[in-house]
Amino acid sequence: xxxxxxxxxxxxxxxxxxxxxxxxxxxxxxxxxxxxxxxxxxxxxxxxxxxxxxxxxxxxxxxxxxxxxxxxxxxxxxxxxxxxxxxxxxxxxxxxxxxxxxxxxxxxxxxxxxxxxxxxxxxxxxxxxxxxxxxxxxxxxxxxxxxxxxxxxxxxxxxxxxxxxx
Numbered sequence: 001x002x003x004x005x006x007x008x009x010x011x012x013x014x015x016x017x018x019x020x021x022x023x024x025x026x027x028x029x030x031x032x033x034x035x036x037x038x039x040x041x042x043x044x045x046x047x048x049x050x051x052x053x054x055x056x057x058x059x060x061x062x063x064x065x066x067x068x069x070x071x072x073x074x075x076x077x078x079x080x081x082x083x084x085x086x087x088x089x090x091x092x093x094x095x096x097x098x099x100x101x102x103x104x105x106x107x108x109x110x111x112x113x114x115x116x117x118x119x120x121x122x123x124x125x126x127x128x129x130x131x132x133x134x135x136x137x138x139x140x141x142x143x144x145x146x147x148x149x150x151x152x153x154x155x156x157x158x159x160x161x162x163x164x165x166x
Contacts, residue, residue, distance in 0.1 A: 133164020
C-alpha cells in the first residue's frame, strides 16, 4: 500500500472538471463513477473500462487482501488520496473512499436501427437527473434495445444521473 502514488494536483483538478463540465466529459469520452459496489463490479468484470482509480487509505484497509491486490493491479492508473482530500474530490455527501474515471460506452446506433424489430424509449426534455437514472435502470431491466434522449435533456453522464443509474 505504501507504494501507491498520491494523487497529483492536476489529476484532482481533472476529476473536479469531469464532475462539473459536460463538454470535458464528452471530449474525453469518460465520466466519474463513485461508489464501492459499481466500481468493484467493474474491477471484477471489465477492468479495462476503468482509466483511473482513486482510493482512500480507509477504504483500502477495509478490503480483503485479495481485493486489495485486484484493486492495485488493474490495467488502470491508481492513486491514493487522504480521506480529507478525497472528500473534496467527491460529488457525494458521504464518499465511500473509491472513485473511478470510466470510459463512456459506445453504442452503434446503425446496428440497432438495422434490426428487424426494436423496442426503445425516447425521452423528450428530461431534466431531472434522478428521474433519468431511474428511466435508464428501468430500460435496462426491461431489456430495451435503446434509449434516445432529446438534445436538451440532462447529460446521461452527469454525476447525479450516473449515481441514480448505478
